[in-house]
Amino acid sequence: MEFLPENNDLIALGVSILAGSLVGLEREYKNKSAGFRTIVLICLGATAFTIASRHGVGSDDRIAANIITGIGFIGAGVIFKDKFSVMGLTTAAVIWMVAGIGMAAGIGYYGLSITLSVLTVLVLAMFNKVEHAMERIFLTRTLLVVFHDMDVKNLEELRRAMDNHHIKYARKTISKRAGKLSVVFELTADRKNLQHFNNEMMGLVYVEEFYYNS
Template structure:
């Protein structure tokens, strides 16, 4: 019985921790729900299961498949969906990729493991800047507005304000809540016009509250 891991196993563990740390630091810096420790542990866990599968007989494929299944449950746990939006999809995707990075380290593809981790960090950081640049040009937002009463004239008045600021709008839902009219719009506009619209919206007497879900 071998009480100590083989040299290759120690290298796999070290590469797994290093590769997971690269991605985990980026997630921790952005204060995501799956932060540094979580990402490193997911990567290390995938490596450990892959290493164990190497010593099994005819179990490699089953263990690899079960790793993917288990990661799916973890990824689902970080996704949050409310009535108007879904959050956590990127974090779930990162968890899925990190598991692949750990599996690559566990099977001995150290260069592939480190390469994918670096590429993942670049995608999370550089592509985020690309998304921000696109948002500065054109935004799509979902707004939830509650009026002070049930007067449907307020709805038409709000549409005129949107048109005034060159905001394209699509009405998604209209409902009654505590004897007040509430409406959900999908808005399309550039950032400057949307900000001007928000400023005017805050001063409208017939609007009781509003908030956005991107």
């Protein structure tokens, strides 16, 4: 027998598209890898599978439960490690959250679905400002420095430069790459002092390159 969607199912799909669009627009505005269409489709897909689980024989909840497992693979796909930093964790968390929003719409909790999408946008927008405000007072970054050679004196010079800029530091790792000294530091400073230190590093002849974790 051909399945025809019920009115409640159509409402759930509409709410899912609306809720996903709210989050998707924010992600598209921030130019993230999972943009508007991706977020909406994830939300709509979670809703569709949840609806299918409700109409299954005996209301098979295993379909809805497996959404969580399946969405994990999508989330893992947007996380990648670049040198010594990990990127994409927030995007993965958004994908996970949007799947939950879609499931709420599929169950019939329309108000909860919209509320969760609004809260997600608020967290992404407002908490980002809170993080920037905190960074003005307390900023922690992981720094990788590659020196031109293996001369340890250059490392001592760099440490003195950090002290001059009132930067607290802890050496995490030290290694040799192609005859060059490579050191990873964890730095703690305010944004202004760190910026001045970065400007000085740009002119240090014994520093070949340096990277931050974000």
